[in-house]
Amino acid sequence: MTISWGILGAGRIAESQMAPAIAAASGHHLIAVTRRDQAAAQQFADKHGAQRAYDNDETLLADPQVNAVYVATPPHLHVRQTIQAAQAGKHILCEKPLALDSGQARRMIDAARANRVTLMVCYYQRFNARHQRIKALVEEGAIGQVTAARISFSERFPPQPGVWHHDPDISGGGPLMDLGVHCIDLLRYLCGPAQSVAALVDTLVDKSPVADTATLLLQLTGGAQAVVTSHWTTANHDPERFNRVEIYGTEGTIVAAPIQAKDSAGALQLITADGVQDFAVGPGGPRPHVALLESFAATVGGGRPNPIPAEEGLAGLAVVEAARESARSGKRIELA
Ligand SMILES: NC(=O)c1ccc[n+]([C@@H]2O[C@H](COP(=O)([O-])OP(=O)(O)OC[C@H]3O[C@@H](n4cnc5c(N)ncnc54)[C@H](OP(=O)(O)O)[C@@H]3O)[C@@H](O)[C@H]2O)c1
Known part of the structure; x- marks a missing residue:
């Protein structure tokens, strides 16, 4: 069609x-x-x-x-x-x-x-060829039982005239709504849904009505523990290296970066007892x-x-809302 x-x-x-x-x-x-x-x-x-x-x-x-x-x-x-x-x-x-x-x-x-x-x-990111490879590796048991994951997507992004991202009525929030939702969605795609969230969501640096620094600790429904970091307060002079996915299992580790590639290009390694397998994609790869x-x-x-489907977008927003509630209350929040 x-x-x-x-x-x-x-x-x-x-x-x-x-x-x-x-x-x-x-x-x-x-x-x-x-x-x-x-x-x-x-x-x-x-x-x-x-x-x-x-x-x-x-x-x-x-x-x-x-x-x-x-x-x-x-x-x-x-x-x-x-x-x-x-x-x-x-x-x-x-x-x-x-x-x-x-x-x-x-x-x-x-x-x-x-x-x-x-x-x-x-x-x-779900259509980044490296992320699809990670999903296949996880599903075929290449790292055994997944027990932990960490996804980071951060940059230094102070308020600027004419830029709407720091206006909560327009953006809905800070880096959590801008960058964090990508991490939360990628985590969901690769490792499954979250069951509960504890978080720190703070305004640390900028005079801004939105929180500029967020760190989430998630328990996934399969039991694995995950950390999502999305900051507008950390200088990221090497986003190719530090905007990354790390998945840890009983038999090995998968690391990939960067998450934001628009041509799937970047590093991807599977590290097991057999050694390091390299699945890097060069520049000009498949376009997500x-x-x-x-x-x-x-x-x-x-x-x-x-x-x-939009239900996936809703699920990400529910995690953001639970993270904020956790940051406010100091409690871990169960997701419905
Ligand atoms: N997936 C990604 O990696 C990614 C990356 C960047 C952005 N995004 C998302 O894409 C969306 C747009 O981001 P962007 O950076 O492209 O934004 P943008 O360039 O600032 O704005 C996009 C369009 O929206 C229009 N617009 C802005 N404010 C408006 C208002 N108050 N009323 C009516 N129209 C308005 C602009 O109109 P004018 O042309 O008239 O100015 C422009 O055409 C956001 O949801 C953002 O989170 C996604």
Whole structure:
């Protein structure tokens, strides 16, 4: 099935990743885009070969040629735009975090279900070829029983004029909502869901209304213990090395970095009694966003299961909310 895309919010991530991925994926076409400024929308459309440019959501959602939308605006707009898109009968790929909170996420899920459209979350790390290899290694027992994991994704990101990430009404929070949700989702994908969470979530450095430093300790349903760190307060001069996944088992260890590669490139080692096996991927490897789009099309057009249904986005938000509750109360929080 041909996917004819409309992009709601053709900003930074649409520019750097999704529009090029739509161009690269077979059977995908970019039909229309929105920005708040018509001239800016037209400029984006011209650059990426979209047929139409709009300065509002309603006109794009009424465009009969568009059969799917990519919601690429800041998080506070995801709930309204997703519900409107569902009501317009469009399938939806929504950027992370799915919403500002789990209540909004549930409304989005209900709207997609009521209108019989696909709603997928853009957790592209699940389509990183190294992460898919890690999942296969874990599932085939290459490191025995998984007992511990650690996923880190951090950078130094102080407030800057004109940048919305430090505004909680727009972003929903600090690094936990920006970077941490990627770690939580990747942990869920690789090692299974969390059962309980204890966390420290603090504002340590910046004069900001959002917490800038978060460390989570999770117990997974299989019993394994995991640590997620997502900070905007730690200088990360070598993200290729320090934005990493470590999975520990009774028979070995898997380490991989970086988690944010847009071409799957990076290190991946399996370390067991047999030695070190190297599964590194070089630059120019498989592009997660392209694989994600192909999978979206297989769901929409081929009836294949949605690989990242909105319920997965909801599960990540529930962990974020439990982490905050733990940080407030000093208690470990059980997840439903
Ligand atoms: N998966 C990833 O790795 C990744 C990476 C980066 C971002 N993201 C996610 O992608 C989403 C967008 O991030 P971004 O960095 O691309 O954001 P952005 O460039 O700041 O904004 C994206 C678009 O949203 C529009 N927009 C911003 N504020 C708006 C408002 N108040 N009303 C209406 N439209 C508004 C912008 O409009 P104008 O064009 O008119 O300015 C722009 O077109 C976020 O959810 C973010 O977390 C994901």
